[in-house]
């Protein structure tokens with residue numbers, strides 16, 4: 001039988017933080033978790049858009065619903081968000097690393113990283129490592145990182161992770177999404193080795209109708225892509241369907257750390273959640289460890305620069 005939001009077990013007493021919760025898959029994930037009893041923290045870069053989402057979700061929310069202003073493209077904001085979680089709740093059961101940006105012209109985060117690698121990967125790396133202490137010891141705590149089919153085309157260019165020598169906006173997006181799944185697997189291995197109560201899982205939505213594509217077209221100004229998305233529209237499923245793999249990873253009792261979930265039809269573009277293939281590079285332990293160490297270094301340097 002197909003897994004739907006009706007299959008989500010009761011989430012009462014659990015606290016979930018979702019990045020990019022004001023739009024698309026994040027908004028649908030927040031709706032589903034809040035209506036199943038979780039207290040949900042909507043981590044959004046715009047307080048106004050976060051409050052609008054909160055107002056939309058409030059009637060269906062069974063427990064707390066709060067907005068946390070958090071910009072993943074600014075590591076000081078990420079650190080402040082983690083401190084706020086510590087002070088406000090002191091615990092966390094589910095972290096949904098969902099927010100993402102796709103295909104802009106080359107731009108930098110506040111800390112000087114290429115925008116897609118900096119937001120999609122480094123921002124979530126920094127947030128996760130800062131929040132893990134709040135999750136440790138919690139029963140069945142989970143970190144779910146949202147990837148993409150783009151991971152299969154991605155390459156981690158360790159000699160040019162910030163695309164300084166050559167910027168291709170799709171190669172940079174694919175790199176960031178490969179980094180997401182690589183990070184999720186390395187995190188799982190480290191948590192398991194430490195005997196942690198936290199597990200790390202990955203999920204991708206297939207093709208889902210959200211603001212990701214319009215925002216990408218708006219930033220690039222590409223008329224060709226605008227037309228391509230219009231022609232491809234029948235292939236896209238709703239944001240609510242696209243959110244199912246990450247909701248499955250977040251809540252299904254049978255979902256396991258180190259696994260990757262995505263849609264089960266049309267080569268992973270549509271359908272209900274099932275376990276799906278992981279990009280080979282993410283399965284290489286040396287690549288995983290190298291990405292972790294580089295990310296730790298970059299995030300650490302940014303914190304030092306801020307303190308100086």
Ligand SMILES: NC(=O)c1ccc[n+]([C@@H]2O[C@H](COP(=O)([O-])OP(=O)(O)OC[C@H]3O[C@@H](n4cnc5c(N)ncnc54)[C@H](OP(=O)(O)O)[C@@H]3O)[C@@H](O)[C@H]2O)c1
Nearest residue numbers: 020023024025045071072073099100148207208210211212
């Ligand atoms: N839709 C698809 O077909 C598809 C396919 C594969 C993977 N994905 C992945 O799914 C995830 C969710 O995307 P979506 O499709 O739901 O797109 P979306 O509707 O555009 O939502 C993206 C969310 O990320 C937020 N965000 C962007 N930059 C941020 C930053 N610096 N700090 C904090 N939040 C930021 C956006 O905030 P604003 O509203 O303020 O811009 C928005 O809330 C992404 O990781 C994406 O890569 C989507």
